[in-house]
Amino acid sequence: MKKVFLLAVLGLLIALPSNAQEWNKWDTRSTIDGVLNLGKAVIESAERKKEMEILARQKVEFEQSFQDAMTEAKAFEEKQNWEEALEKYEEAAKLNCKYSYSDQRNISNKITSLYVKAGREDDGPSILHNAEVTLSDYSAYRYMRENPVFVNKKNASGVKILRVACSNSETRVEMEMEAYSANVAVYIKGATYIKGNKGGKLGLVSVQNVTMAPAKTFIPWPYQKLRFALIFPALPEEAKEFDLIEPSTTWQFKEIKCK
Numbered sequence: 001m002k003k004v005f006l007l008a009v010l011g012l013l014i015a016l017p018s019n020a021q022e023w024n025k026w027d028t029r030s031t032i033d034g035v036l037n038l039g040k041a042v043i044e045s046a047e048r049k050k051e052m053e054i055l056a057r058q059k060v061e062f063e064q065s066f067q068d069a070m071t072e073a074k075a076f077e078e079k080q081n082w083e084e085a086l087e088k089y090e091e092a093a094k095l096n097c098k099y100s101y102s103d104q105r106n107i108s109n110k111i112t113s114l115y116v117k118a119g120r121e122d123d124g125p126s127i128l129h130n131a132e133v134t135l136s137d138y139s140a141y142r143y144m145r146e147n148p149v150f151v152n153k154k155n156a157s158g159v160k161i162l163r164v165a166c167s168n169s170e171t172r173v174e175m176e177m178e179a180y181s182a183n184v185a186v187y188i189k190g191a192t193y194i195k196g197n198k199g200g201k202l203g204l205v206s207v208q209n210v211t212m213a214p215a216k217t218f219i220p221w222p223y224q225k226l227r228f229a230l231i232f233p234a235l236p237e238e239a240k241e242f243d244l245i246e247p248s249t250t251w252q253f254k255e256i257k258c259k
Contacts, residue, residue, distance in 0.1 A: 126217050143164075158178045162175060176225050190204060195243045
């Protein structure tokens with residue numbers, strides 16, 4: 001690393017103008033900054049390389065632990081010892097999330113199914129209550145559309161609108177978020193609002209299967225999906241579309257069709 005840095009500094013010095021009269025304070029500052037930035041880049045590159053080497057060694061070191069946990073989990077599952085199987089799958093998932101031994105989606109799906117089998121419907125994560133977000137009857141709404149068209153200008157990754165339902169008493173927006181890593185925290189700001197093209201801002205009234213800030217709902221494992229609903233006041237009947245905005249976040253859904 002020292003050799004690379006010294007060669008870089010030497011290269012910059014060679015590049016200096018031969019005529020001293022052409023040199024000024026800006027050139028000096030620029031050269032010093034260049035040397036410092038290059039030195040920083042070389043150090044950061046060396047540190048990243050060292051971290052990758054450590055991670056590679058750890059991956060080999062803990063692979064047997066992962067395989068053992070998966071083997072024990074499957075054995076407990078065959079004996080229908082659901083709680084023990086769940087514990088072992090979660091042990092394997094912790095290692096897999098860090099070292100990527102296997103397809104995490106399959107492990108996460110297995111964990112999700114075992115929450116129910118282990119009798120953790122009531123005290124488990126809110127992903128267990130996804131079905132409660134979908135109503136059995138939408139006939140009371142004057143408008144309901146699944147997978148409505150909208151523009152996501154700020155790209156709220158992993159989040160989508162599943163359903164919009166409008167009645168004379170409320171506007172219901174059902175959403176889904178897929179976790180991108182372990183223990184992703186989800187919460188809704190109280191200042192979230194909708195704004196129709198035929199009216200002003202309408203503030204959030206209530207939520208279902210998710211928490212309001214500062215409380216947080218955690219999605220335990222990658223690829224698990226949390227479904228939730230946001231309830232707002234009714235939009236004017238003549239409204240054709242509306243925006244859903246959570247201030248100071250990427251949740252900026254525009255032109256959601258409601259007619």
